[in-house]
Amino acid sequence: MTTRWLTAEEQRAWRAYLAASLLLEDVIDRQLQQEAGMPHLYYSVLATLSEAPDRRLRMTDLAEALKITRSRLTYAVTRLEKDGAVRREGCPSDRRGSVAVLTDEGATVLERTAPGHAETVRAAVFDHLTPEQVGDLERICAGIAEAIQGDGRQAVRADELPWRRRSCPSG
Amino acid sequence: MTTRWLTAEEQRAWRAYLAASLLLEDVIDRQLQQEAGMPHLYYSVLATLSEAPDRRLRMTDLAEALKITRSRLTYAVTRLEKDGAVRREGCPSDRRGSVAVLTDEGATVLERTAPGHAETVRAAVFDHLTPEQVGDLERICAGIAEAIQGDGRQAVRADELPWRRRSCPSG
DNA sequence: ACTCCCTGGTTCAACTTTTAAGCAATTACT
DNA sequence: AGTAATTGCTTAAAAGTTGAACCAGGGAGT
Known part of the structure; x- marks a missing residue:
């Protein structure tokens, strides 16, 4: 096929997207x-x-929710644990698993x-978008995520090719 | 002010934006x-x-165009120079300056x-957006970039607070 | 020319991320 | 049960990024 x-x-x-996403990440990272x-x-x-039931989530579920690799997570x-914001617990139902738990200290930092x-x-995003644009943004981004994830055909993540589901957290 | x-x-x-941008960066980085x-x-x-006149740009201009810090650039x-894709030249009009030049080898890689x-x-973005959505995306992102950059009031970049312009490249 | 300050660019050290192994527990199969 | 393949998570080494500090060159004012 001749390149589309x-x-x-x-x-x-x-290009507008690339510029915006770099600038945005920069501002937010710096602020935080x-x-x-x-x-x-x-x-x-x-x-x-903080939003998970019992403030805890399996590592893999957390990685999946955040759309990052398990390694990165x-x-x-590990770093957040050193800071005292998170604690690791073993998963009772699967001895391989570990569960990340938000500590009170972590909750305080968050608050x-x-x-x-x-x-x-x-200030960076929503103050200058109309309600329609907010909806547009959501739909556009959901479409992109869908296009990337709902893509069993090719290796999309190096780490873990298809997206799966697990469970365990509070049990 | 009570938090808005x-x-x-x-x-x-x-959240849709965060997910999409992480997934997108991932896919594109991996492909490249x-x-x-x-x-x-x-x-x-x-x-x-490759699009700059004479395929060359001052470091600071290039950093500005890419929305990254000079350090990162x-x-x-330096890495691209090792690969032979880019060459550095001194800037004749300002002895402090240096100019990045795309080599033929770099141009070939690009092609x-x-x-x-x-x-x-x-595949990830445009194949499933309507023409209207493409326009929406551009306007939304341009607005975000504008909100972040057109912001002389507060420190937005650690590196170089206000955005300026330079010149020199082919002269 | 002399100061003082700003600018263009690089560098250092600390940190984060990536990719590919690696290991142990679990599952599927026989 | 026994074994191979899979899953959950971590680790090692290399690569990339950050933020502050640094240095040489340029400009403005004197």
Whole structure:
């Protein structure tokens, strides 16, 4: 097949996306590094745990929720554990497994820093979007995620090719 | 001010965005690592140079175009120089300056790998967006970039607070 | 020319991420 | 039960990134 290049409009959109995503990651990482002493991803680990039943999640489920590799998560949790924000527990139902648990200290960090984070996201993103655009953004991004994940045909992640589900957390 | 949290719709959009951007970066990095032997950002360095007049750009201009810090660019160019894809030249009009130049070898790598990259971006992003959505995406992202950059008030980049312009390349 | 400050770019040390192994527990199969 | 393949998670080594510090060159004011 002769290469299907991007159209001019697609190129403009793609470049705008690349610029925005780099700038955004930068601003958010910096803000959280300042206020919470950790990069955005690590904050997301805490945030995700805080919403999980019993504030705990299997490592693999957490990685899946965050869309990152297990390896990356292992390092993140190790660091957060050193900080006292997270604790690891063995999984009773599967002796291989381990469960990340948000500590009270971690919850406190989250509570303290969530407002600043929300403010940053709002200032960078939502304060200048119309409600329709918010909906558009969600649909567009959901479509992208879907296109990438619902893609059993080819190796998409090096780590763990198809996306699977596990369980165990509070039992 | 009592924290302006994100609305439910905004949260959904934000989470969809985070997931999509992580997955997307992952897929693209992996594809380019495979085909071009370099991460996406490094490919972007080559791509940006290839479109610049005389295939050359001052380091700071290149960093600005790519929305990355000069430090990060220094490392990228050093690596690409080792690969032979880029060459550094002194800037005649400012002895402090250096200019990154795309070599023929770099141009060849780009030509060879651009189709695969385009295909990946298309498959992950544009193949399932309507033309309206492409426009929406561009406008939304442009707005985000604008909100972050057009922000002289606060330190947005650690490196170089306000965004400026330079020149010199082919003169 | 002399100061003082700014700018362009690089470098260092600390940190994060990646990829490919690696290991132990579990499952599937016989 | 016995064994091979799979799964859950960690680790090692290499690569990339960050933020601060650094240095030489350029500019403005005197």
